[in-house]
Structures are given as structure tokens and as C-alpha cells.
Amino acid sequence: MNQIRYERRTYTNGYTPIQKLERLSKALGGPAIWIKRDDQLGLTAGGNKTRKLEYLVADAIKQGADTLITCGAVQSNHCRLTLAAAVREGLRCQLVLSKPEAGEYNPQASGNHLLFHLMGVEKIELIPADGDIQVAMEALAQAVEKEGKKAYIIPLGGSNQIGSLGYMACADEIEQQAMEMGTPFDYVVTGTGSGGTHAGLVAGFLARQSHTEVIGINVSGTKEGKESQVRDLLYRTAALVGLQGEISDDAVRCDDQYVGAGYAIPTEEMVEAVTLVARTEGILLDPVYTGKAMAGLIGMIRKGELTPDDRVLFLHTGGTPALYTVPQLFIP
Ligand SMILES: Cc1ncc(COP(=O)(O)O)c(C=O)c1O
Known part of the structure; x- marks a missing residue:
């Protein structure tokens, strides 16, 4: 792997913070949850x-x-x-x-x-x-x-192989931060739309031979369709940076149970997730991406797919400006 060969502009100073969500973890009776604040990336109003x-x-x-x-x-x-x-x-x-x-x-x-x-x-x-x-x-x-x-x-x-390099770099950043915290994360949970965030993260963790697994919560499309789209981009990204070794199909995992009726169409679970995170942690999510991704994380905890021993990092990919376009969903 040598992504450094690719030129890069710098729009953020340093790393985005990783914060522990103790009150949310407690409310869910679930695993230890951290959040990576990519909503605080540089450029106007941040985001992935x-x-x-x-x-x-x-x-x-x-x-x-x-x-x-x-x-x-x-x-x-x-x-x-x-x-x-x-x-x-x-x-x-x-x-x-x-x-x-x-x-x-x-x-x-x-x-x-x-x-x-x-x-x-x-x-x-x-x-x-x-x-x-x-x-x-x-x-x-x-x-x-x-x-x-x-x-x-x-x-x-x-979302092409050049854009995905940004999330390869993010995987490096997460590994570095996890090392400083003393233990790697078991899972990174992210919303998956056009797929570049998901593909880049997987490529980055593979390049580092990390055991951290990426779980993509679909914001649109089916599980099979999205997995194939992310896999295709993962292969193109891997080829671009010269990533060695075979990539197994299991490297890409998507969950389509939290999409609801379709892209950007609100769901009850999204409204619950956005409200719960605001009320336990004072952190704003958005109704299209991070709200559904968090609904996925909550759903997985409730179904026992994530256990209290797991260390889970939720990627806050931004999008909060859209929250202000849907007050009717949150004001009783
Ligand atoms: C706030 C936010 N989160 C997540 C995503 C999904 O990222 P990707 O398109 O890389 O799958 C997007 C895409 O537009 C987004 O705007």
C-alpha cells in the first residue's frame, strides 16, 4: 500500500476526535460505543x-x-x-x-x-x-x-477510487487513535450510500492488516446490491494503491434492514435514534444518513448481534444541515 503517492489537499487540522458515548451505551445496555466526529471535518459544516x-x-x-x-x-x-x-x-x-x-x-x-x-x-x-x-x-x-x-x-x-483514498487515510487515523487508546475497535459502523466511505475504510483496514470489521448500514438499496457496489469500488481502490493479497467477499458487509421505504424517506427508527442521541449525548445526527445508521446500530444491539463485550466505533459522517429541513419530524 502506498496511498501517499497521491496528492492531497488538507481541509482539516489534525484528527477528528473520538468520544466515548457512555450515556448512550448505558441507555441501550449494550457494548461500549465510541463516536468518530467526522461531522467536525473541515470545509463548510463538515461531513465525510x-x-x-x-x-x-x-x-x-x-x-x-x-x-x-x-x-x-x-x-x-x-x-x-x-x-x-x-x-x-x-x-x-x-x-x-x-x-x-x-x-x-x-x-x-x-x-x-x-x-x-x-x-x-x-x-x-x-x-x-x-x-x-x-x-x-x-x-x-x-x-x-x-x-x-x-x-x-x-x-x-x-465515490470513485480516488475519493476512497480519503477513507483509507481515515482507517489509518482510526488505527492510530485506537493504538493510543490501548485497544483496537471490533467494529466500525457507518452509513453506506454511494459506497466510497465504506470501501475506503475496508481498504485501509486491510492495508494495515487490522481485525476491525466495517458494518455498513444501507441508506438505500438492497444488501446484495450495495455489497456488490462497495466490493467493486474496494477492488478498484485496492488496484489503485497496489494492495497485495486476495480480498475475501466477507470483507464487505451491508445491512439493509433500516432503509425503510427508500432513500431519504424517514423511518420511526431513525426518529428514535436521532432523538436518543440528542437526549443522551447532546450530539446531532441527520435524518438521511447518520440517523438511519444509528438506527442500525441500535437495532443490532437490541437483536443481540453486538454483545456487551464488543468495542464499537460509530462513524458520524455529518449531514446535520438537513436536520433543519424536517422540524415536523421532531417537534410534537
Ligand atoms: C452525511 C452523509 N453520511 C453518509 C454518506 C454516505 O457515504 P457514501 O456515499 O460514501 O457511502 C453520505 C453521502 O452522501 C453523507 O452525505
């Missing part, structure tokens, strides 16, 4: 995409790009952070946003959408929920090139 963007933006700059183009939902954390990185680097940024499947697009929407405007997004291209985001991004890139500028397309969620 900051780590991926350190490598993706370095690659864009290396290629001489002056315009970042990416895509996501109307409340995309990834779009907010890509724009924030562009602002930080003096680059331009254009976004392709998919309209919501249910309900109308609200041009006055708060949360991340508000931040797109506040940070001066150059262009927002809205496409239907079933539209082709890749085609839309390529059309924007062509228009940029016609103006004599150079575009760099970042895929959905920043």
Missing part, C-alpha cells in the same frame, strides 16, 4: 465528503481544472462540500441536482440548498428524478470547455 475531496480536488488541480462539476439530491451534503472546496481553492462549481421523487422542488428550500446559494454556486441544473445525471454533468462540462475553461467531473458522492 471532506476527506474524499482532499484527494479529488488535488487531482482536479493537477489536471489543470478550474471548474468542479458534481451532482446529488436537492439536499446533497456532497454538493455543499464540493462547492465549499471550490470556494476554498478559488475554483468555479456547477451542480446537477435531481428533483425529489415525491413532492415539488422548492427553490427556497433551506439546509444544504440554502448553502449552495450562500456560497455562490455558479450554476444549478435541475433534472427529473429519473434523469441521467452523468449525461447532464457531461453536457455542463462541454459547455465549460466551449468557454475555454477546464472542467473536472466528480461522480455521485465522490
Whole structure:
């Protein structure tokens, strides 16, 4: 493994903290739980995409790009952070946003959408929920090139082998912190969407020959579909860094029991999880990713899939701006 060969911008000073959630563990009567505060990563309002963007933006700059183009939902954390990185680097940024499947697009929407405007997004291209985001991004890139500028397309969620390097680096960081704490973690629990966080973590732990296992709680899709998507990205990341040795299929484990009716559709378990963590620890989760991931962790404890002897690290991947778009879920 030699991820250091890849150039990296630095958007966070030092490591994100790992904190013990004693009151939450006690409330659940479960294992010792820690949380890694990737919601405190650098760039506007933090979150997991900051780590991926350190490598993706370095690659864009290396290629001489002056315009970042990416895509996501109307409340995309990834779009907010890509724009924030562009602002930080003096680059331009254009976004392709998919309209919501249910309900109308609200041009006055708060949360991340508000931040797109506040940070001066150059262009927002809205496409239907079933539209082709890749085609839309390529059309924007062509228009940029016609103006004599150079575009760099970042895929959905920043999830390609370059973006995953950010979470390989995070696995290193976790191993280092665990060493300082004296004992490694048995499990890292994370929300799994486009898969780059999950794939990067697994690649990073494999590279270190660590026994820490990653459990991905799906925020969309089926177990089989998501495992195959993460595995594919894991192989591509491993090939990029020259990771030696066979990777077993078991290295990727996803759980699809906490998705509910679909991506970003609230569930009772999510509302319970967000409320419980706020009331026991004063930590804010989000309704789309970390709320469902925590619902997964709570569900696994209640089903006895995690035992009181396990040492579990929950990865807080950010996303809290979206919390402020759904007050009706939390105000009685
Ligand atoms: C807050 C948050 N958590 C988790 C995820 C899932 O990460 P990944 O797309 O790398 O699977 C995302 C993706 O957008 C996110 O915004």
C-alpha cells in the first residue's frame, strides 16, 4: 500500500476526535460505543465528503481544472462540500441536482440548498428524478470547455477510487487513535450510500492488516446490491494503491434492514435514534444518513448481534444541515 503517492489537499487540522458515548451505551445496555466526529471535518459544516475531496480536488488541480462539476439530491451534503472546496481553492462549481421523487422542488428550500446559494454556486441544473445525471454533468462540462475553461467531473458522492483514498487515510487515523487508546475497535459502523466511505475504510483496514470489521448500514438499496457496489469500488481502490493479497467477499458487509421505504424517506427508527442521541449525548445526527445508521446500530444491539463485550466505533459522517429541513419530524 502506498496511498501517499497521491496528492492531497488538507481541509482539516489534525484528527477528528473520538468520544466515548457512555450515556448512550448505558441507555441501550449494550457494548461500549465510541463516536468518530467526522461531522467536525473541515470545509463548510463538515461531513465525510471532506476527506474524499482532499484527494479529488488535488487531482482536479493537477489536471489543470478550474471548474468542479458534481451532482446529488436537492439536499446533497456532497454538493455543499464540493462547492465549499471550490470556494476554498478559488475554483468555479456547477451542480446537477435531481428533483425529489415525491413532492415539488422548492427553490427556497433551506439546509444544504440554502448553502449552495450562500456560497455562490455558479450554476444549478435541475433534472427529473429519473434523469441521467452523468449525461447532464457531461453536457455542463462541454459547455465549460466551449468557454475555454477546464472542467473536472466528480461522480455521485465522490465515490470513485480516488475519493476512497480519503477513507483509507481515515482507517489509518482510526488505527492510530485506537493504538493510543490501548485497544483496537471490533467494529466500525457507518452509513453506506454511494459506497466510497465504506470501501475506503475496508481498504485501509486491510492495508494495515487490522481485525476491525466495517458494518455498513444501507441508506438505500438492497444488501446484495450495495455489497456488490462497495466490493467493486474496494477492488478498484485496492488496484489503485497496489494492495497485495486476495480480498475475501466477507470483507464487505451491508445491512439493509433500516432503509425503510427508500432513500431519504424517514423511518420511526431513525426518529428514535436521532432523538436518543440528542437526549443522551447532546450530539446531532441527520435524518438521511447518520440517523438511519444509528438506527442500525441500535437495532443490532437490541437483536443481540453486538454483545456487551464488543468495542464499537460509530462513524458520524455529518449531514446535520438537513436536520433543519424536517422540524415536523421532531417537534410534537
Ligand atoms: C452525511 C452523509 N453520511 C453518509 C454518506 C454516505 O457515504 P457514501 O456515499 O460514501 O457511502 C453520505 C453521502 O452522501 C453523507 O452525505
